[in-house]
Amino acid sequence: MKNSIQKFSNLQFFMMMIGFITPFGHFIFIRLTYVYAGRNAWISLFCSAILGVIFIYIQFKSASKSPDQSLIGESVQAFGTWFGRVIGFMYICFFLLACSLSIHVFTQFLNLLFPLTPSFVFVFFLLFTMAYVVHAGSEALTRTIQVALPVLMALGSLVSILILKERDWKQLLPIMENGFFPVWHGSIIFLTMFAELVVFRMLIPHTNTPKNLPKQGLFFVMVVFFMFLGPTTGPIMIFGEDLARSTLYPTFEEIRYIQLFDFIERLDVLGIFLWVTGAFIRSSVFLLGAAEGMAELFKANKNNLYVLPITFFVFALELSLKSYTPEKTYHFLASSYSVITIFIGILLPLMIDMVIGFRHKWKSGWNGGKEV
Template sequence: MEKAKISVIQLFAMMFMFELGSALVVSYGVTARKDAWLAILLGLCGGIALFFIYYALFRQYPNLPLTGYTRKIFGKYVGWIIGLSYTIYFLYNTARILRDFGDLLLSSTLPQTPLLAINILMILTICYVLYLGIEVLGRTAEVFIVILISLGLIGNLFVYLSGNINLSNLQPFLENGWKPIVTTAFPITTFFPFGQMLVFTMLLPYLNRPESVKKVWLSAIISSAFFLSYTTSLDIAVLSVEEVERSTFPLLSTIRTVDLFEFIQRLDAVVVFTLLITMFFKASILLYGAIIGIIDLFKLKNHQQIMLPMGVISLLLSMVIASNFAEHIEEGLDIMMYSLHLPFMVIMPLFMLLVSMIRNGFKKKDRSKSNVT
């Protein structure tokens, strides 16, 4: 693995922007309609529960990535196969993020540009930064989180000044009862994006203060959850829930309503640049997680020799996973939730934790017996 360290602030910045990702601009949690904000906060509770599973595994193997302790828990061969499965899973998620980004640019600002050209530029930028190492990615995150917050403040200011917010669009509370809220929170808003933080188990060995993992991780997911909940509420308050349901990218539609003095209009660039930042870091972290897995499993000397091949694979996957954006979204909501996210985010980590606790329990008994004799 790369001989590098990242600071607590850098890890928080990466986690925060990773969580926002594409969830910031898509119709996130809108299946709960006007109570989407509550479904996101309930999903946060599920995300915190998943965190404690991942954190318990990290505490037992603080110097190993996820692919390292799968082999410790399940043995050399079975653990290797499970670790490879996680690596492929992270690579597939990278491809989905690339597709999200390309489709947004196509629909918003570059309708005549080929999707392949957009994705090539994105993956080349990601590969260049990752080639320089995790420390460079961490320092870049420190800079861009400030830019991201500034863009958010500017965009919100213009939306408020435009006078398009109608709080009655958020009423009545619990219009359709608790069922749509709970079914939206579990599993949709729990797995996406909170469960996707699983990839950080590949990066935690790089943290210079491992004892701060719990504080940083929890603060990142809680702050991002409130940010996403607020953004979804703002979209509904400006557009109405019906229009948010119809819109592919509600935040883009919200910012387009800004019209001040017939001069300040068409602020699409604010949303596009925001998405560019969040999607860049999300795709970078997922790709780097996959690269760390390959290095760990195949005992390679450094990450630079496989950087471009892994980038090319994720690029090709992003082009073939779906024929259009509607199919891409349907695949993410209907297929991935139960066939991929559930086993990789919940079932396997829980099983690993259970096996690890049993193995450690037997080791302690053996030690106590040897001490007695």
């Protein structure tokens, strides 16, 4: 008999989402947006937030109609057992790919700071910690994030306050000098970030009141927008458009630029802590989604049965990416990965929800207006 499902509150659910999206978005997605939108990245953020509101609301509204089913269960319901399980396996593969890429990008960052330490050391210790927490269950992960996230948000607010006097608002002008297309391309990068949230549809059965998720999701997008507005405009206003574009980690460089009083000139450790914690949360959520997906797909007796095997798989996959330089990784994230993620995270769930809705209406009409 399968273990009883672990539950957590909606607040813990959204705290997990904020911890998942914010640090990686600050360090990576903002930089990718600079490549296309430059100083207009804040407009790209605004456009993607509008699309994100629509996407989040539709996703949660559809999921709240069948709160006991994960995304894989809905895939089977929409397309039948065989094809639905194939789609479910696609999602598991995507979660593992995203987990491996997240760890790879994180270790590339650490290798710049600690070039003498082999990258597999960072990978091993991060994966060991992740596997331990995920094996303990979703409740353990949410409680860990519940402790870490307020610290992250407090440190992020501190950075924004300390760097405020260094910002030159004139660097944001002129607006859209190259038209709207670069802004739209930048919006696609931020939309990729929202599309990755599809992993949380694996966790909706764990929430206490899933019917409240659609409205609460709108507030979540608004919080994310304001949490990203400062980091998106900050490096441009401090370093200028050209330098912010050419820097691998502009948000981290902004943190390093902070000078506190006359004797604290470098706050690198602050940026490292934010990045380490964010990478752990993001990778753990992807690992949890993949582990629960595997357990559901193969009807395991325990949700954590496949945590160890997929952890080894992620370790091997990350090591296979060793030849990818930061530039190649960024190119993949901004091109192929964006296309894959938007299809997997937005278009395919919409197809699943539409098919389920159509089948419900068809059955209702077939039975004289009565649901079966």
